[in-house]
Amino acid sequence: MNRDRLHFLYLNIGHFLDHMFTLIFATVAALALVKEWNLSYGQLLAYATPGFFAFGLFSYPAGWLADKWSRDGMMAVFFVGIGIASIATGFAQTPLQIGIGLFVVGVLAAIYHPVGLAMVTAKWKNTGMRLAVNGVWGNLGVASAALLTGYLIDNAGWRSAFFIPGAISIVIGIFYTVSRWQDIVADRKPAAAPVAGPPMSADLKALLLRISIIVFCTTAVSSIIFQATTFSLPKIFDERLRGVAASFSAWLESLGFPGNADIATMIGAFAFVVFAVASMAQLVVGKFLDVVGPRPVFMVVATMQLIFFFLMPGLKDGLAFAAALGFMLGAFGQIPINDYMIGKVASGEARARVYGVRYVVSFTSLAAALPLIAFVYENWGFDVLFRILSAAALVILLAVSLLPRKLPVAA
Template sequence: MNGNDRAITGIASLAHGAVHTYEMTIPLFVVVWLTEFDAIPLGVTSVDVTTATVGVVVTLGYGLFGLGALPGGILVDRVGSRRLISACLLGMGLSYVLLGLAPNMLVVAAALVLWGIAASVYHPAGLSLISKGVEERGTGLAYHGMAGNLGIGLGPLAATVMLLFVEWRTVALVLGAPAVLAAVYAARADFDETAAVAESGAAADGGSKATSGVDDLGEFLAESRRLLAGGFVLVFVVVMCSGLYYRGVLTFLPELLRDLPGFEPISVDALLPESVRSAFGVEPGAGQTLKPQDYFYSGLLLVGVVGQYAGGKLTDRMPVEYGLAGSFGVLAVLAVLFVPVSEAGLGPLVVLGALLGAFLFVVQPMYQATVAEYTPSGTRGLSYGFTYLGVFGVGALGGTIAGGILAVANATALFLVLAGIAAVGSVTGLVLARRAG
């Protein structure tokens, strides 16, 4: 990678890790909010703080995180990635500062809304920047994806450790400060956003706006029709399958693991000597336990770092269409095997979990690179906006689908449905490969 590649990859990776650190830290605070706050003030009235009302508050932030990707993609093509990434980092940092100062749940809701709006622009901005500015695109996507996985796994872990020593407001303030500093750095960093766009790109775009994005609703509709009338519509199917499978597997995975042999709670008293228990504030006989399923879950996500790197490297060495077909095929097989393997013992399940964690994330740099190959450079931000509308927006339904299946059936039915979703992704990859061939 040359100097420009490294500068862009560094900025994008920093912001990507921050986005997912904040995303996955919010659930840690939910437990505290349920005990600290009694009501949500709404002017002339108020509502009780319950799991339902806090769930609505959190959904506001997560919902905007997905829904804002499409307008964020439009903005990327108009104002450039650098400005939006800087604004994203600044907005996320300030949202966590506001969270740390929140006197009640209404301000907490406002902070989460601010976070959702700010974070929503990142994926179209960051991926557009890599696709247009990094010559070794696959390698850039690999490092970018690894940084996101480190944020997913290590960010909440760091927050968990801090919560042992300070209150949640202090943790929020500590987490918010680095993003504000990173925003200043991103705004001042020296790199060329379009270094990897070929001079002939305008001609290759087939008449689409190649340099300036969309100016109004008419052009938005025209460019959207152009995208969805070509190969990108198949790419959109692939990203929806990825999002549905991802949320469908992960949303209830800790709950599914909880009753399996080998995942019984472990008493902290049995693991830690007296000096360590005192340092961490663990009272003898308090009944505090470690939940093995949570650590299995975190480990699975951290294995995704390897998957991201491998997937990114593979995009530079093979047609991405075949890579998608093969990776989704593996995910389908893993889904079919999950229940019987989980009944075979902890050792086989650990192996399957490692493979699942890797292949969940192998597909991400592959479909990100596929978007770049099937869309014009001038509307790349719009393309990634549609992409993450599919991944985070449509994909969010994976949790609902999983919950509904588990409510009326069992884990076997759930994983068979997930295998079917992966099979659709695999077949779509083959169709794309045939079109490209």
């Protein structure tokens, strides 16, 4: 494997781990701690909220440090640091301790998106497809958080779900640091001052302002949708697919499945299937971004979400699984679109910082979604949440209709 391919593989693994670490607690809370610590699901979500705010608020400082110091150096800090933080979180004995651990995980998780995505969009051609492939890895991290955590809860206890990925991330970080050491050292040298381009016309400034408003508006709303679906899906399936899960568990046991494939494992497996299949939507989206541009692609995925969120209330078993797959196809499919637009419009020397601002907006919205989930669930249940998310998808669809058919390209 040549050096560029290895680097891209490391960046993809980083995206996988980033999303997996931020969602381990979602399955642990839903399937283990509600029983072990005798707290409600809504109460447990409160301890995850500060970590998601950190995930957003520290994105800009991470991008700034990457631009000023070293993007490769920041990635090395990410791998090793988040691994240590995850292991420490696994030792928590109280809700407050686990909340502190999740906050530190969030601070270190904030590094990946402004740094890793800036490297992907700056270094390789076919930006749409590269972002899509990278996005699939991130979504498989989302899926694996539910699958692996569920399996580990049944077979080794919930603490192992923090310990094992943490140790793996530290090892990967050591290998990454060794393989990219020359680039880390080279990045310490002062960069040449950027050459100023011609002044922008008033029309171009107005167009860029309109695109920026749409990007950040859709980023905020789509982040609420993404968090509400990915974080709560294990709990949704625990309520609506529990009978199916019990049947599959008994079937696997009759086949002599190794280990204990109990309800938690099956719920995690159902969530993994939905997340993994839905993540493939990004490959289709990435292909069409390079061919037809972001506007028509974005309108299609927003429409998908609107339809399936509207259909989901009241559904159970197979129909609930099918509707969940439908809205997750839309939720995952939209992820690379705003990153694609930023990569095309933002100038290279400030790209990591622009991505930092984008993810401050995105992950702060992610954090805001947790109190929303808790409040709506505790008072009305998930059906009302689905109706709220359907309205959010409509807002995205209306905003995207205002995008220009062709994006201006950064000088």
